Amino acid sequence: MIRFLFCLPFFKSGSETGDQEMVIKKFIRKNVKKGTSIEEVDKKICEKFGDGSIEYRELDYWYHQFYNGKKGLKDKRNPCDRTSLELLDLPNEMIHSIVSYLPIPDKFNLQLVSNRLGSLAAMNFDALTVNIDENSMTFFNPRKRSEETVMPINLGYNQLKMLLSCPELKLEFLSIEADNASIANGRALRNIQKLLKSIYHQLRAEHFCSFGFLKDQLSLLPYFNPEVLRGITAFEFDPPEPFLETIQELVKMEQWRQLKVLLFKFQYKNPFVFYPIEYFTQFEVLGLGDVIRSIDDSPEIFAWIRELIMTSPNIEKIHAGFDMSLREICETLDPAIEIQWDVGHDGLAFWNTPKSKFVIGKNTAEDLHGLTIVKENGKHWKGYRAYVR
Amino acid sequence: MSVENAPVVDVDEAAIPVEKKMYYRFESNDKKEFRVSELAIQQSETLNRLVEAMGYTSEDVENKPAIAIENIDGKTLKLVFQWCEHHKGEAIPVDDGSVPKIVEIPEFDAKLMDIDNGLLFKLIWAADYLNIVQLLNVSCKKVANMAQGKTPAQLRRVYLLPSDEEDEAAKRAAQEAQDPRAREVEEEFEERKRQGGNSFF
Numbered sequence: 001m002i003r004f005l006f007c008l009p010f011f012k013s014g015s016e017t018g019d020q021e022m023v024i025k026k027f028i029r030k031n032v033k034k035g036t037s038i039e040e041v042d043k044k045i046c047e048k049f050g051d052g053s054i055e056y057r058e059l060d061y062w063y064h065q066f067y068n069g070k071k072g073l074k075d076k077r078n079p080c081d082r083t084s085l086e087l088l089d090l091p092n093e094m095i096h097s098i099v100s101y102l103p104i105p106d107k108f109n110l111q112l113v114s115n116r117l118g119s120l121a122a123m124n125f126d127a128l129t130v131n132i133d134e135n136s137m138t139f140f141n142p143r144k145r146s147e148e149t150v151m152p153i154n155l156g157y158n159q160l161k162m163l164l165s166c167p168e169l170k171l172e173f174l175s176i177e178a179d180n181a182s183i184a185n186g187r188a189l190r191n192i193q194k195l196l197k198s199i200y201h202q203l204r205a206e207h208f209c210s211f212g213f214l215k216d217q218l219s220l221l222p223y224f225n226p227e228v229l230r231g232i233t234a235f236e237f238d239p240p241e242p243f244l245e246t247i248q249e250l251v252k253m254e255q256w257r258q259l260k261v262l263l264f265k266f267q268y269k270n271p272f273v274f275y276p277i278e279y280f281t282q283f284e285v286l287g288l289g290d291v292i293r294s295i296d297d298s299p300e301i302f303a304w305i306r307e308l309i310m311t312s313p314n315i316e317k318i319h320a321g322f323d324m325s326l327r328e329i330c331e332t333l334d335p336a337i338e339i340q341w342d343v344g345h346d347g348l349a350f351w352n353t354p355k356s357k358f359v360i361g362k363n364t365a366e367d368l369h370g371l372t373i374v375k376e377n378g379k380h381w382k383g384y385r386a387y388v389r
Numbered sequence: 390m391s392v393e394n395a396p397v398v399d400v401d402e403a404a405i406p407v408e409k410k411m412y413y414r415f416e417s418n419d420k421k422e423f424r425v426s427e428l429a430i431q432q433s434e435t436l437n438r439l440v441e442a443m444g445y446t447s448e449d450v451e452n453k454p455a456i457a458i459e460n461i462d463g464k465t466l467k468l469v470f471q472w473c474e475h476h477k478g479e480a481i482p483v484d485d486g487s488v489p490k491i492v493e494i495p496e497f498d499a500k501l502m503d504i505d506n507g508l509l510f511k512l513i514w515a516a517d518y519l520n521i522v523q524l525l526n527v528s529c530k531k532v533a534n535m536a537q538g539k540t541p542a543q544l545r546r547v548y549l550l551p552s553d554e555e556d557e558a559a560k561r562a563a564q565e566a567q568d569p570r571a572r573e574v575e576e577e578f579e580e581r582k583r584q585g586g587n588s589f590f
Contacts (some may be wrong), residue, residue, distance in 0.1 A: 042546075056546045057507065064505040084507030085514060086549040087532070094517055094529065101492070101533030112541040113551050 024054055025062055025073045032066040057084065092120060099124045104139050104149040106158045111166070122166035127173040129209075130160060132188040142173065157195060165199050169226070175209035176220075189216060196223035207261065209233035214264065215246040221255040231261025231285070247279050257282065262312075265289025277304070281312040285380060291321035291369050295332050302332045309373065310353050317380040321369040329371060330360060345369065348387065350376075361387025413440055414455035415470075421463030422455050429473035429514065434520035448578055460518055465511040472501060472524050482522055492530045502531045506548070 031041045042059055085097065088107050099107060099121050107125070111118035131138040137156025140148040151159065165171065178188040189212065196203070202225035210216050214234040221229075250256040280286065286308070292298055301320075308315055322329050322361060326347035330337040335358065339349040345368060349360040357376045361384075372387055374380055412424040415436075430436045439456065443449075458466060461509060475497050494502075502509060517522040523533065544550060 057505075057549060060505040060547075061507070064503065064508075067503060085510040086507070087510060088550060090510060090513060091517075094513055094525075097525070097528045098513075098532045100537075101530045102536060106537055106539075109539070109541055109544065111548055112456065113544050113552075 020049065020053070022073060024049060028059065028062050029066045029071070029073070032063060038063045066180070088116070095120050096123060102311045103147050104141070105151075108163065111162050116232075118162075119168040119250040121165055122169040125163065125169060125171060128163075128171060129173075129175040129177065130156075132156075132176070132178040132192075142175065154342055156192060161195050161198065164195070164203060169204065171203075171205040173207045173209070174205040175211070175233070177209075177211035188340040190217070193219050196220065199223070202226075204228040207231040207233070209235075209263075211235045213246075214243065214250075217256070218246065218249055218253075221253055224255050226258045229255055229258060231259060231263065233265075233287075235265045244275055247275065251279065259283065261285040261287075261356070263287035263289065277307050277311060280308060281314060283312075284314050284316040286315070286318045288318070288320035291323050295324075295328070299332075300353055302329075305373070306333055309351065309358060313355075315375070316378045317372060317374045319370060319372045323365075323369050324370050326360070326371070348384070359384070359387055391497040411450060413445070413450055415466065416455040416457045417461055417463040418457075418459050419463045421466065422519040423466060423470050425470050426474065426477060429470065432473040432476055432479070432521050432523070433469075434481075434522075436519055457520075461515045462511070464508065465515050468501060468504070468508070468512055469515050469519065469521065469524070472498065473521065475501075476523065479523070482526065484522065492526045494527050494534075496531055498524075498527045499531075502528060 015198050017185070027045065027048070028041055031044065036044070038060065041063060042056065045054055057196070085249065087098075090098075095117070099110065099117075102110075102121075102124075107121040110121035125141075126167065127141050127143050129140050129142045132153070133138075135153050136150050137153050137160070138148060138150045139156070139159075160186075176192055178186065203223055204225050206228060208220070208224060208229060209232065210220060212235065217232060217234060260283060262280070262285070264287070288301070295302065305318060305320070312338060322345075326342040326349065327339060330339055330342075330349045330351075334351060337351045338348050339347060341347055344364065347360075351358040351360060351373065356378070358373050359376050359381075360371065360373050362370060374382075374387065411427045413427065413430060413436075414422055414424055416422050427440070430440055443456070445453070461469070502512070504512070509528065513525065513528045513532070516528055535547070541548065545552070
């Protein structure tokens with residue numbers, strides 16, 4: 001709702017203001033003529049006439065009057081014209097739109113201005129990646145990679161806490177990364193746990209990516225709202241982990257049981273393929289990050305995918321990396337797969353299971369090794385064109 | 390204001406196709422009248438729908454009263470129509486929610502928006518009200534550009550932003566002005582809360 005403000009006195013001081021008003025207006029006019037920016041004029045006025053000698057709104061008005069060619073010092077506004085629209089008079093959608101153009105540090109700044117602006121700024125974060133280094137923290141929106149902000153580590157934790165504390169925050173994607181998986185068993189992980197523990201509400205993020213071991217999720221997932229969280233990404237690195245024990249603990253958590261998307265990048269020889277398929281039947285989307293270069297590399301993974309596709313009632317899509325021809329992959333997965341056409345890595349094939357029909361094709365045109373197995377006309381189906389290059 | 394005296398806003402006749410050469414008359418809430426080409430009006434979804442629904446002929450446009458735009462003053466409307474005339478015929482961007490939204494401010498727009506904040510906010514409001522997508526984009530970007538790099542204190546000064554405490558105090562004052570008993574009720578409520586009561590009633 002538009003709220004017009006009542007007329008405010010132009011200049012703050014008392015009866016001698018008439019003269020001072022004129023002097024300040026002349027000062028503004030002189031500086032506009034010299035090409036001085038409004039910020040600089042504001043600073044100069046504060047230095048010369050003292051803080052608060054002129055309302056910014058008045059400075060702004062007169063600056064632009066002179067800037068646009070007016071020379072007179074007489075105020076021709078009638079008192080009713082002095083009602084003016086301010087930033088906070090705009091509806092939230094418009095302020096939201098303005099904030100969307102701000103880079104990350106300025107959005108953080110808004111949280112220090114007021115709760116309303118802080119909330120609007122928080123609502124502007126739809127996706128966020130936080131990269132924790134030894135001494136610094138980098139923030140960026142993975143969808144706008146150019147907008148990257150690096151800050152000292154302590155300031156970074158403060159800003160992150162302030163942002164995550166905002167109850168209006170709802171992220172489609174949150175990634176907390178630490179170099180060389182140091183988030184696992186490291187200081188970064190402990191700090192993040194401490195930070196999440198200090199927040200009074202559960203985080204609303206649809207997808208959480210933690211560049212650490214799957215077992216890190218045991219200590220991080222409790223801080224996420226299970227009604228919102230739909231997917232996680234876990235990146236496994238060299239040291240093997242007690243995968244079975246981890247997953248047995250994870251399935252006890254509401255957050256894990258609600259998950260529909262699991263993307264993991266770990267060595268495909270990892271024993272996860274030897275564990276019961278039941279642990280994975282809750283997922284609609286599974287992503288396997290590492291590239292499989294030959295059948296001999298991991299014959300188990302082909303059997304694992306086949307079992308999942310044939311038995312899971314929920315599976316809609318699997319994408320995986322294969323540096324093998326489409327024909328070789330399909331023939332290994334299931335000789336019953338009908339290959340419609342194929343040229344090297346490219347091609348299109350159909351996999352009829354007792355319950356559904358799956359289409360096998362490219363993950364994306366850019367991803368040379370990416371292969372997608374997707375249920376035809378399912379939730380994640382994008383039409384045939386999406387799976388051919 | 391008579392039809393003859395109504396200002397014509399920066400019209401580039403050569404750029405207007407022959408079949409579109411119709412000018413509508415609009416009147417701001419302070420009774421300033423503007424003549425705007427049909428092609429320029431297309432930049433505003435709201436006005437475009439309005440004139441389509443009215444189905445005016447060239448004679449109607451001259452003989453009937455100007456179309457009143459009651460929420461926008463003349464100064465703001467002049468800027469809006471200047472923008473529409475300059476950008477007439479241009480494709481209207483479709484906001485498909487894609488990220489990032491990249492908006493460049495053309496030179497003409499930058500010059501047009503070299504105005505004080507009060508007027509700039511009125512322009513944003515008008516662009517939203519009249520549903521002029523690209524004008525809304527560039528004007529919001531302009532405000533964002535002005536806010537960039539400013540400290541919280543500077544932002545408060547430039548945009549007259551109250552702190553949370555000031556905002557609360559203003560709300561309380563407004564409430565009290567409206568209902569002098571509001572403060573009493575609030576104090577009573579706070580007192581009951583302190584005493585451990587769960588409900589006011």
